[in-house]
Amino acid sequence: MHWADVIANNLIKKGNKHVLATGITPSGPIHVGNMREVITTDAIYKALIEKGAEPEFIYIADDYDHLRKLYPFLPDFFKKYIGIPICEIPCICGKHESYADHYLISFLDSLKKLGITPKVIRASEIYKNGNYNHSIQIALENVEKIKDIIENISKRKLPKNWIPFNVKCINCGKITETKPILYEFPNIEYKCNCGYEGSADIREGGSGKLPWRIDWPARWKMLGVTFEPFGKDLGTVGGARQTGEKIVKEIFNYSPPDYTVYEFILLKGKGAMHSSKGTALSSEEMLAMTPPEVLRFLIVKNQPNKHIVFDPGFGLLNLVDEYDQFERIFFGKEDIIKGMKDIEKIYELSQPYKIPNKIPFQIPYRHLVTIVQISKEWKDIKKILLRTKQIPENIGKFEEKNIKQRTKHVEYWLKFFAPNKLKFEIKNKLPNLKLLEKQKKIINALIDKLNSIEWDPNAIHKEIYAISEIENVSIKTTFTTLYQILLGQNEGPRAGYFISNLDRDFVMNRLKEAVK
């Protein structure tokens, strides 16, 4: 059984209605690793629906969290915003309402492409509109209990006058600099490092924020969360999940939600992703170089508790190939391979929206990698595909759009991630080169032959061999010569396929020019 079904079944044992929660702080570019939380939850959400349950899927944007430090991608002057909630810091590009929105909007945009449509809740809103007030009051009534729980479980020593609430300074706007002096419902008198002294009324929304270890359990209760996955780092002993379980039971009187711990996605050769260390692949980048179903596929086919090593170089081609293979098997075009499990389910869960009712037209990614480098414009690419009969004349609009979209992804990949070994450029002028006599001889012979043969990969390939043999030139020399003339380099894509994709007249003229 697929893991999403296993989890869904366990949830259904407890009831039919569920609230699945996810939460990612938009304090920087959201990377593919972060995406795992949302895609994992979406898979469970869809499995629940299929089984007739009534799940609700929510995403909480922690935009009331403060800026923790000056991340490497931020300009120096952002230093002054450290400690201020990210929804109250100006946007880094100036086009969004706030710092948080800058990252949040593009994240939500990615979600849409992935077919993930949770109810979005902004932490800043539920703080400001007072939804949290009751929880804040309860937390402040149980200071000692909460302190005990956190100190016992996390082995962390909290300061003497610690309270489970960070007051926001009304003067400097920071929530990290204030020290509480006296709490007497409903007011907290505080002193801020900026010099300001004042009083906050917790009945007023947005007067401050619960620290993470209390915020999380308070939220479970407030929103009725029954399932929420989290990363392995939070699952550790003494971590927020463990203190949260106890706090939610003993302070907020609510059962902790079910969960699954998900592992990190590692970048090949670089290890775990950290936006702050520059070793992250953002979800926008990923969605620019693959279709969304492939990103879903990557997450869905792996058990959440297994780490994924993702290779954005050659590995991406294999991933897309594998997806295409699953698709062929799903539609019965290819036999299932022994040992492959849950193929149908994985394919279904990989679809952002509807499952296609017939197999989409497939052109291998690797092949597109070659064609896209031959022609930049879609209409030219289409011409090649038609001429080489890789797509039928009567191709449907939807299918055409699909392939066109893939070429866009391939272009992006070539630009930013493809290994140099795979890149080439058709020179629009004959490269400056001096051919040896035997090279000229072979090209002349080719010109004669290529005129008359069928313009197809195998025929071209065979002709190249035949002529090399007749002229007694090493095959290597022939290939190298062709690449030099067409690409200005010594190596290139498989010659037969490659040349057949080029315009015949272009090739003939170029060859003639080369031996003039």
Add this chain to the structure above:
RNA sequence: GGGCUUGUAGCUCAGCUAGGCAGAGCAAUCGGCUCUUAACCGAUUGGCCAGGGGUUCGAAUCCCCUCAAGCCCGCCA
């Protein structure tokens, strides 16, 4: 120190939440006209499923122990 995960072919990994013949891809070897790169085709080779114990008619799969590796343990996915 604590926790989680992993260990299956030369390499990368499926198969473990259904206990029932050990599986793919790549590499290698051979063949397809002498085949250049990650868009070829067919065949062949290749495994004490980390090691030990237990449960079972039957274990890669479930349980226990040992060893090794990776990651996490202020915030972080």
